[in-house]
Amino acid sequence: MSNDGRQEGDVVAVERLLVPLSDTVTVRQTVGYAVQSGLEAADSLECHLVVAMPYDDDSPESDRYSDDADGLLSRAQNWVEEDAGGADVTIETTTLGADEYLFGPRDYAEIFDAYADEHGIDRVVLDPEYQPGVTAQMLQPLERELDRIGLAYDEAPVDRPARRGRLNGGAEGFDRLFATFLISYGFYLLLGDPTYWFDLVTGAAVAGIVAVSLAQVTFTLPLDRVQSPLRVVRFALYIPYLLWEIVKANIAVSVVILRPSMPIEPTLTRVNSRVRSGLPLTALANSITLTPGTLTVRANNQQLLVHTLIPGARDDLFDGGLERGIRFVFYGRKSAAIASPRERDDAEIVGGDEL
Amino acid sequence: MIETLRFWAIVVLLGLGVLFTFVSTVGVIRLPDVYSRAHTASQTDTLGAGFALAGVAVAFGWQHAAVYTVLLLFFVFITNPTAAHAISRSAAETGVEPILAAEGEDGNETEGDAETDGESR
Numbered sequence: 356m357s358n359d360g361r362q363e364g365d366v367v368a369v370e371r372l373l374v375p376l377s378d379t380v381t382v383r384q385t386v387g388y389a390v391q392s393g394l395e396a397a398d399s400l401e402c403h404l405v406v407a408m409p410y411d412d413d414s415p416e417s418d419r420y421s422d423d424a425d426g427l428l429s430r431a432q433n434w435v436e437e438d439a440g441g442a443d444v445t446i447e448t449t450t451l452g453a454d455e456y457l458f459g460p461r462d463y464a465e466i467f468d469a470y471a472d473e474h475g476i477d478r479v480v481l482d483p484e485y486q487p488g489v490t491a492q493m494l495q496p497l498e499r500e501l502d503r504i505g506l507a508y509d510e511a512p513v514d515r516p517a518r519r520g521r522l523n524g525g526a527e528g529f530d531r532l533f534a535t536f537l538i539s540y541g542f543y544l545l546l547g548d549p550t551y552w553f554d555l556v557t558g559a560a561v562a563g564i565v566a567v568s569l570a571q572v573t574f575t576l577p578l579d580r581v582q583s584p585l586r587v588v589r590f591a592l593y594i595p596y597l598l599w600e601i602v603k604a605n606i607a608v609s610v611v612i613l614r615p616s617m618p619i620e621p622t623l624t625r626v627n628s629r630v631r632s633g634l635p636l637t638a639l640a641n642s643i644t645l646t647p648g649t650l651t652v653r654a655n656n657q658q659l660l661v662h663t664l665i666p667g668a669r670d671d672l673f674d675g676g677l678e679r680g681i682r683f684v685f686y687g688r689k690s691a692a693i694a695s696p697r698e699r700d701d702a703e704i705v706g707g708d709e710l
Numbered sequence: 711m712i713e714t715l716r717f718w719a720i721v722v723l724l725g726l727g728v729l730f731t732f733v734s735t736v737g738v739i740r741l742p743d744v745y746s747r748a749h750t751a752s753q754t755d756t757l758g759a760g761f762a763l764a765g766v767a768v769a770f771g772w773q774h775a776a777v778y779t780v781l782l783l784f785f786v787f788i789t790n791p792t793a794a795h796a797i798s799r800s801a802a803e804t805g806v807e808p809i810l811a812a813e814g815e816d817g818n819e820t821e822g823d824a825e826t827d828g829e830s831r
Binding site: 545546548601602605608609612613617619620621622623640641642643644645647648649650651652653654662664706 | 730733736737740741742743745746748749750752753756757774777778781787788790791792794795798799802808809810811
């Protein structure tokens with residue numbers, strides 16, 4: 356495929372491959388395939404091993420990920436050297452996306468494409484089990500996005516071991532089971548009577564069934580024995596604060612509505628929040644909507660499009676009190692102390708055509 | 711003594727609940743478009759229902775049913791923003807233009823075309 360053009364001169368044909376890595380059971384085979392197929396296609400191979408980081412650098416999870424990424428890259432580098440034998444192989448390793456958040460397959464496809472342009476990559480070799488970050492497997496959507504962008508890719512033909520049981524992380528599986536059991540048992544007893552033996556027995560049975568059947572799908576984040584209960588406690592602390600904000604906003608909006616002149620000033624604003632997508636972002640968007648005067652119209656990745664009714668509510672939004680609250684709940688007190696969206700230039704008033 | 715106090719607490723809480731529900735109704739009628747109406751519609755759910763349920767909890771006193779009212783409020787607080795967001799988002803997707811205040815002035819003049827934009831089919 357790369358016979359035209361490049362081979363004409365006396366330059367040695369080089370096949371440049373991009374291999375996105377993630378910690379899967381098939382990553383070893385993928386690297387092996389990349390080296391082998393690359394050397395078949397041309398005399399010498401330039402192998403770019405990259406790890407795409409799902410979080411940006413200020414994100415609290417980012418440290419752990421960058422350590423993992425470095426480990427994976429150095430292992431992969433050894434594999435390439437091992438497979439190449441004496442052949443002419445150049446290895447480049449990088450982590451991508453450390454300066455931005457990556458969410459969907461589209462973001463990944465785009466940074467791969469940018470990297471490919473920059474380094475003249477011929478082909479991307481994909482691991483069939485490719486799974487960056489904490490999101491679910493995304494090979495198919497990623498392939499669709501690569502098709503759309505027009506970046507050539509190739510799926511490594513690997514022998515998959517019998518699908519790894521999802522319970523294999525023993526402690527992790529137990530934690531999920533236990534947490535689901537505890538939550539459903541607690542809820543059952545809240546509705547029932549915790550002092551009546553019949554409710555205690557039936558509750559345990561029901562919670563057991565729920566835990567066994569639903570534990571695998573209940574949690575989107577990996578559980579942590581210290582952090583997860585702590586989050587629940589911090590969430591309980593957040594509720595009074597949220598209620599207070601709701602009462603304040605309600606009074607402010609009521610006053611405006613009851614004034615005969617009704618001095619409303621509807622604006623559409625865009626706020627780039629600094630919380631992770633998924634549960635934290637949902638909690639933030641819902642808190643914003645719960646306080647009258649601000650209404651989340653769209654939540655697109657980290658960008659929230661918020662309709663504000665009165666200037667006071669808009670100022671509160673730009674001061675980022677709720678955002679700090681959510682960061683406190685999910686990441687702890689230290690992370691809560693960040694600059695407000697206004698100070699870090701993440702908030703702006705936009706026109707109606709942004710919808 | 712305690713009983714009269716409790717009675718008046720219930721009356722005040724229910725009164726506040728009714729007040730905020732009333733304000734919310736006035737807001738839905740007065741405000742110009744679907745987006746700003748969604749703001750005030752959530753008042754009914756947050757403080758309107760909140761105070762009313764608080765009154766109910768006080769009326770029940772220290773017994774199991776009071777727990778249910780707190781639980782009820784919790785679920786209202788989860789579903790309300792979800793519904794408000796769903797409404798405003800579907801409005802945005804079907805291309806309903808929000809009425810926005812011009813930069814730097816008040817939005818008073820938007821009242822004139824209140825009936826047309828808010829209820830566009």
